[in-house]
Ligand SMILES: Cc1cc2nc3c(=O)[nH]c(=O)nc-3n(C[C@H](O)[C@H](O)[C@H](O)COP(=O)(O)OP(=O)(O)OC[C@H]3O[C@@H](n4cnc5c(N)ncnc54)[C@H](O)[C@@H]3O)c2cc1C
């Protein structure tokens with residue numbers, strides 16, 4: 001049983017990013033970069049399956065610039081066995097990433113591919129579903145629990161009205177939600193060990209995939225900022241104010 | 250130009266998310282058809298026929314579609330796609346599940362959770378938890394779009410469209426429904442309520458959420474939560490408001506014991522009025538609140554309930 005985990009390098013969730021004054025994009029400058037939190041959960045889940053003796057190998061893959069190496073090393077330090085970096089300097093849209101991943105899947109033949117529900121930079125929430133479509137595989141999206149049986153995977157999904165359980169044939173795609181697990185911190189010895197783990201380098205062209213964007217970026221702007229209002233001194237004053245605005249009767 | 254809008258429904262009636270997505274679809278220009286794919290969903294199809302501006306309802310009725318699992322939903326939508334320039338769905342949990350699958354099957358890059366429609370090919374959406382607003386032009390021949398439902402008003406029901414039955418395509422047979430745990434509540438639904446009151450880590454326990462519910466009942470409000478409150482197990486996952494939860498824009502949002510992290514603000518900062526109760530006067534939530542009360546929530550909530 002082999003598990004492939006797709007991971008993305010993103011601006012850390014704690015960083016307040018700025019919009020470039022010329023509207024051409026966001027200025028991430030020297031911002032702290034991290035493994036996308038949902039992908040950290042994905043790596044953790046895969047490593048746990050391996051530790052439980054249910055999986056034999058965990059491979060991590062990322063599409064992005066050379067610095068993505070660092071992100072892949074984090075995943076290796078958490079316990080993944082080897083990494084594949086598909087190098088591309090510019091932003092690759094989810095459809096392009098899914099096409100690259102499809103080729104990686106064809107070459108690696110994993111039984112399960114785990115992705116994050118959402119990359120916290122582009123907030124697209126698409127790539128896993130797209131990869132499932134391209135492969136003709138089922139998809140267990142927004143997973144908060146997975147159960148591996150011989151020929152199927154049971155996934156508890158975070159849905160709008162609560163939790164939904166589905167059974168999927170294998171091989172399959174899973175996308176992680178926040179409650180799937182709590183990722184570990186990599187220990188120092190494991191960080192050292194990760195430096196020696198193999199990391200292959202490829203390009204989208206090696207896989208014969210065209211990753212040209214399909215969306216033209218017209219402009220990027222600051223959102224409208226809300227102004228701080230007033231402090232009230234008591235509950236009764238709050239109620240009076242809310243009544244004045246008509247928000248409550 | 251014709252738009253296919255995928256309805257969100259429970260086989261009996263439409264969810265309001267459909268009405269809101271229709272308002273976005275109407276800004277595209279062109280004819281609008283609505284797909285009601287379900288099981289024993291004649292009532293829902295009849296409901297869709299009443300939507301203002303809809304000229305035709307396509308009704309697919311088959312047992313595998315009793316619940317909108319992504320694999321059969323996408324297969325059925327793609328089978329209809331040839332006749333349409335735009336395929337639109339609300340960015341509900343279901344829409345987020347099946348629409349990217351549709352997009353990839355059509356070799357289209359989806360535009361996710363649009364907050365505005367500028368032209369038939371140009372859309373506005375938020376990135377980085379709402380730190381930035383992007384305007385993008387889709388160059389694919391077909392457009393596949395999910396609609397951020399908090400950004401559009403619900404369309405009305407003054408129409409009388411024809412309902413046409415369509416055959417389902419064969420179920421790809423990749424997935425099956427096992428069961429669900431529905432969080433039941435007699436309070437309004439989070440994304441359609443006019444008033445929302447949310448609790449955070451400051452609530453300390455699930456039991457204490459009863460205090461929020463008591464206030465909610467007085468205000469006919471929905472109850473929401475921060476991620477921290479959901480992670481701690483105080484309330485179910487579907488209460489989560491934020492970047493990676495539900496996005497709401499009610500007339501009034503009351504945040505109780507919530508610090509105001511950007512990921513939470515992403516889900517509520519378009520509310521008309523925001524009120525916050527927090528015992529830390531420097532909590533970031535006060536920077537977006539119209540009315541801030543620095544107080545211990547365990548004193549303020551019972552008082553608030555009494556005052557309403
Ligand atoms: C990938 C990712 C996705 C995320 N998505 C979301 C999301 O969708 N939604 C979301 O909400 N968060 C999300 N978060 C988490 C977010 O970053 C914050 O951690 C979270 O919103 C904090 O929740 P909180 O405000 O309840 O808790 P805290 O930040 O711990 O704040 C608790 C507040 O309660 C106040 N308080 C405590 N006791 C009292 C009292 N007795 N009376 C009054 N006030 C009191 C405190 O002063 C404090 O301000 C996400 C994070 C990541 C990394």
Ligand SMILES: Nc1ncnc2c1ncn2[C@@H]1O[C@H](COP(=O)(O)O)[C@@H](O)[C@H]1O
Pocket residue numbers: 006007008009036038039061062063064092094097114115116117118119120122123124125126127128
């Ligand atoms: N460039 C990338 N390289 C590897 N995986 C990615 C990349 N972009 C997105 N993904 C995966 O797809 C998930 C969803 O991303 P998105 O569809 O962009 O929100 C992420 O959590 C990752 O698991």
